Amino acid sequence: MRESTLALDGKKCLIMRQADNEHPLVKGVKQLGGTPLQVPLIAFKKKRLSEREFDSVKKIHTYDWFVFTSQNGVHFFMETLSEMGLSFPKEKKVAAVGSKTEKLLNGLGIMVDYVPEKFTGDHLAAAMRERVSPGERILVVKGNLARDVVGQVLKEIGCIVEDVVIYETVFPEENKVRLVHVMESENPEVLIFTSPSTVDNFVSIAGDRLLEFIYGKVIVSIGPVTNKALKKYGMPIHVSPEIYTIDEMLKQLVLYYRGAF
Structure with a gap:
């Protein structure tokens, strides 16, 4: 050309x-x-976890769903798991915002169960209402600037939701x-x-x-x-x-x- x-x-x-x-x-x-x-x-950097967040990650095998809102969330979460000597429970269900986030997870051997048609937290939250059941345990992995729309919606329908702010956006x-x-x-x-x-x-x-x-x-x-x-x-x-x-x-x-x- x-x-x-x-x-x-x-x-x-x-x-x-x-x-x-x-x-x-x-x-x-x-x-x-x-x-x-x-x-x-x-720029992005891994965040130091609070005591609550650290405990949430330690309980990784107790969740039914994991929600990743970005590629950065995947990268820093997997890095944190490695540092803690933990492995990701690949038999669990996973939702991800964006095809690139899905591709990154797939490259790590983690199958993604759901990606919203439009890559926003609002669309993910709306769609997951139809895919989860009251009482299910869900871990939302996100950055410090991400809105809490997914967690709020899932709590409203009776899910047990915890979140981990795994990275920070800095200037x-x-x-x-x-x-x-x-x-x-x-x-x-x-x-x-x-x-x-x-x-x-x-x-x-x-x-x-x-x-x-x-x-x-x-x-x-x-x-x-x-x-x-x-x-x-x-x-x-x-x-x-x-x-x-x-x-x-x-x-x-x-x-x-x-x-x-």
């Missing part, structure tokens, strides 16, 4: 999440002819200056937001220069929760997929540049 036929031909795309050169978002932008500019505005302070430098010197055409936290931190750094930073840019959002954050600041949304994955987001970006909508 000639470079001139690529949808992102020479366009600079700002990526504001942690992503190495092998990450699907970085590779996808390159394959479409774009130049990825990586300035992570969020890499060193990237404040880098973001301003990239916006001024590189002038990216595309801004890609993959979480509400990336939106909040971008706006915080931009300050009274927000309108200047977003003027003439194509703003891409991964899904409805991130859309809500963008709308809160009055920012336009040019691209947002119906299925909340990186692959679908890039497909919609291609359609945007080809004038499909």
Whole structure:
């Protein structure tokens, strides 16, 4: 394929999440002819468990269901199990938010019983009402910014729900200056937001220069929760997929540049 036929031909795309050169978002932008500019505005680290959370993990074989809300949750939970000398009870039922979370679990030999059609906690909570029974024990594994919608819904129908906040989302302070430098010197055409936290931190750094930073840019959002954050600041949304994955987001970006909508 000639470079001139690529949808992102020479366009600079700002990526504001942690992503190495092998990450699907970085590779996808390159394959479409774009130049990825990586300035992570969020990072993730394993959280020190509270005494209650530690006890919850120790009782791992007593649960009927495990709910994973993200790939990070899977990664840090398995790391914690290893440190505690525990193994995951693979005969239990598992629900996961997102096809990538499912794929990661499958790669660990863990079969996933349910993934919602739309990759949000709200859709997972609604669907699991039909799949669980009162009295079942459920462990929800999540990050510190995840909403508690799944746990609340399952408690309402009589399930015994415990949660473990296994990781924290943090702001890499060193990237404040880098973001301003990239916006001024590189002038990216595309801004890609993959979480509400990336939106909040971008706006915080931009300050009274927000309108200047977003003027003439194509703003891409991964899904409805991130859309809500963008709308809160009055920012336009040019691209947002119906299925909340990186692959679908890039497909919609291609359609945007080809004038499909």
